[in-house]
Amino acid sequence: MDNKLLEINQLYTSFRIRDDYYAAVDNVSLSVKKNEVLAIVGESGSGKSALAFSIMRLHNRAKTEGEILFKGENVIDMSPSRLNEVRGKDMAMIFQDPLTALNPLMTVGQQIGEALFLHDRKLTKKDVQDRVIELLDQVGIPRPNYVIDQYPHELSGGMRQRVMIAIAIANDPELLIADEPTTALDVTIQAQILDLIRDLKEKMDAGIILITHDLGVVAEMADRVAVMYAGEIVEITDVKTLFENPKHPYTRSLLNSVPNSTSMEKQDKLHVIQGVVPSLAHLPRVGCRFKDRIPWIDDSVHEEHPELHEIEPGHFVRCLCYQHFYFPDKEEVEKK
Numbered sequence: 001m002d003n004k005l006l007e008i009n010q011l012y013t014s015f016r017i018r019d020d021y022y023a024a025v026d027n028v029s030l031s032v033k034k035n036e037v038l039a040i041v042g043e044s045g046s047g048k049s050a051l052a053f054s055i056m057r058l059h060n061r062a063k064t065e066g067e068i069l070f071k072g073e074n075v076i077d078m079s080p081s082r083l084n085e086v087r088g089k090d091m092a093m094i095f096q097d098p099l100t101a102l103n104p105l106m107t108v109g110q111q112i113g114e115a116l117f118l119h120d121r122k123l124t125k126k127d128v129q130d131r132v133i134e135l136l137d138q139v140g141i142p143r144p145n146y147v148i149d150q151y152p153h154e155l156s157g158g159m160r161q162r163v164m165i166a167i168a169i170a171n172d173p174e175l176l177i178a179d180e181p182t183t184a185l186d187v188t189i190q191a192q193i194l195d196l197i198r199d200l201k202e203k204m205d206a207g208i209i210l211i212t213h214d215l216g217v218v219a220e221m222a223d224r225v226a227v228m229y230a231g232e233i234v235e236i237t238d239v240k241t242l243f244e245n246p247k248h249p250y251t252r253s254l255l256n257s258v259p260n261s262t263s264m265e266k267q268d269k270l271h272v273i274q275g276v277v278p279s280l281a282h283l284p285r286v287g288c289r290f291k292d293r294i295p296w297i298d299d300s301v302h303e304e305h306p307e308l309h310e311i312e313p314g315h316f317v318r319c320l321c322y323q324h325f326y327f328p329d330k331e332e333v334e335k336k
């Protein structure tokens with residue numbers, strides 16, 4: 001038995017739009033080990049948050065099918081009471097926007113305290129208070145004795161994000177899901193929060209799923225990376241391989257659209273990925289989903305039913321079109 005903390009097998013998460021269900025997470029399989037950061041990258045609308053919310057079972061209107069094995073137990077089959085035990089204790093989530101995730105009417109101390117007390121009713125008021133101060137200190141909040149009585153709106157964005165992290169780690173979770181934890185923050189604060197998350201990984205021996213569209217964050221934080229496009233994983237590999245030997249046209253386009261990316265292919269211009277991720281109801285469900293965004297690549301090189309191919313140990317790429325992909329010059333794009 002290996003040390004898999006989370007194992008997702010053939011997961012589908014579908015939302016109802018008018019009379020039909022459409023999969024925003026479409027046959028996703030992946031795993032996370034202890035003390036590992038798995039980054040999930042992709043443009044807006046690729047299904048990253050839908051995947052994270054599925055793992056935490058936070059979607060109440062979506063249809064979720066497949067297996068989400070957390071230490072061998074399928075989260076999808078958990079009863080509401082079992083879910084309440086696991087969520088916030090064994091697995092926890094840091095959300096994108098602390099202002100909407102925090103309760104504006106409760107002090108910082110009350111909110112962190114509630115997270116602690118919910119999972120350990122034997123704690124005394126004094127125990128809770130001591131632990132809250134310890135947590136505030138751990139996430140780098142100065143003057144914890146003072147901040148404990150403040151309300152979220154009295155804090156800066158960076159401090160609010162730290163409070164959310166304190167809530168998430170209050171019960172030493174084994175799995176931490178961070179959904180764009182630094183998007184709303186400026187660059188210096190961003191770096192501090194990332195340092196903090198990295199530190200926590202070491203101290204808590206936790207597995208971390210880090211959702212981001214920022215490849216700089218990926219390079220700094222991840223051990224492995226799953227690239228999502230239109231609900232599917234199109235490439236998954238270790239972080240070094242992703243930057244040094246990316247294969248899927250989408251991965252290569254993402255990397256080549258970032259200035260100073262370590263893996264920028266030898267070309268003098270940045271590549272602009274054409275178009276956008278189609279909306280959920282309009283996703284192509286047959287063939288290569290990325291096909292329409294690389295129209296200069298011959299149709300015949302795409303697989304009819306693209307599969308994830310293990311092209312070297314642990315490196316999976318969807319659709320054989322990667323073997324024929326190249327970046328076009330401007331005239332070739334305009335011709336299509």
Ligand SMILES: Nc1ncnc2c1ncn2[C@@H]1O[C@H](COP(=O)(O)OP(=O)(O)OP(=O)(O)O)[C@@H](O)[C@H]1O
Pocket residue numbers: 015016017024042043044045046047048049050051213278279280
């Ligand atoms: N509750 C919902 N009902 C209907 N469609 C939804 C719902 N939530 C998400 N979607 C759709 O599912 C798709 C995936 O959305 P998701 O939020 O997971 O993407 P994302 O990659 O996390 O994007 P972002 O980076 O903007 O958060 C999108 O097309 C989105 O519009």
